[in-house]
Amino acid sequence: MERRSFLRGAVAGGTAAAFGYTLMQGAAYAAPAQPGPGPYGALGAADANGIRLPAGFTSRVIARSGQNVGSTSYKWHNAPDGGACFADGSGWIYVSNSEISSTGGASAIRFDSSGSVTGAYRILSGTNRNCAGGATPWNTWLSCEEVSSGYVYETDPWGVQPAVRRAAMGRFNHEAAAADPVRKVVYLTEDASDGCFYRFVPHTWGDLSSGTLQVLKAGSGTSGGFTWATVPDPDGSPTATRKQVSGAKRFNGGEGCHYADGTVWFTTKGDNRVWQLNLSGNTYELAYDDSLVSGGGAPLTGVDNVTGASSGDLYVAEDGGDMEICLITPDDVVARFLRIENQSGSEICGPAFSPDGKRLYFSSQRGTTGSSSGGITYEVTGPFRA
Secondary structure (H helix, E strand, O other): OOOEEEOOOOOOOOOOOOOOOOOOOOEEEOOOOEEOOOOOOOEEEEOOOOEEEEOOOEEEEEEEEOOEOOOOOOEEOOOEEEEEEEEEOOEEEEEEEEOOOOOOOEEEEEEOOOOOEEEEEEEEOOOOOEEEEEEOOOOOEEEEEOOOOOOEEEEOOOOOOOOEEOHHHOOOOEEEEEEEOOOOEEEEEEOOOOEOEEEEEEEEOOEEEEEEEEEEEEOOOOOEEEEEEEOOOOOOOOOOHHHOOOOEOOEOOEEEEEEEOOEEEEEEOOOOEEEEEEOOOOEEEEEEEHHHOOOOOOOOOOEEEEEEOOOOOEEEEEOOOOOEEEEEOOOOEEEEEEEEOOOOOOOEEEEEEOOOOOEEEEEEOOOOOOOHHHOEEEEEEOOOOO
């Protein structure tokens, strides 16, 4: 496949720069990525938390479902899922969804500059199967309902302003969201075997109360050009949004989504692919496909949530697979970064970097018990490359 040059950035903190909306130095990219040695070397033996990490990295447990977070009186939610970090003065906040039917919602943990937990609280309640979502440049968290008529809720990571339902962003089996401040749109994935990829164009950037929902149109191949078409009825009733536009491209189980510097990546769990939209040229291609790995032994399966680092590395969490977080480097190498041992009944969710890029947060949704009440949220610290 023809090589392209592009720039990658990170989504990490609460300011425009911290969210990766400044330009980062990039490298030539040729999809799809192939296995190779990662930048951090081989995984070591499991630590006391059951996590295998490269040399120089350490883990700690931040929260467990049903237990108080640190020294706070707040009990962490069940089934922790998608998450993001926001800058908070010299500290930061990690928000996390709860993928529980009828009572899902989202919670937040506040950290000081040393990484100590200083608070925990609820930011969204009474919603349904909040799976993934995405951060906005104006420091809100979009929490998405993974049900057939699900909504997007805009929430305040500080827990001061009440959450608001953003009905104009459509009703469908929402998964993740990624904001593009250049084109002033929000990209949305749909977790369905015949799902679509959408973008929401607000009438006013920074205000998601009104706008136009559009769906991506393209051919049936794994690369080519694409266009956008308006969804006539974003409410999805009586006709589902994904069935309203002829020629809308189908994706098998849309999951995580990440935007940086003119490119948006999203994963499809049904076929273990990472897709890449090159927005300046309106073309799409595969960034990774486990069926196209040469020599067998694909390191990345069960692709799910995705985030980016300032280095340009994409970090992709597995739902199942080997319970790993793998990374895809700007020079097209896919490699294991960590593995959680003895939690085969779980999935890894919500990877997000602290604003300084030195800490990676994520959750094991069902932990060692295989139950939604056994969720564990972790932090990994180490020499992440800039």
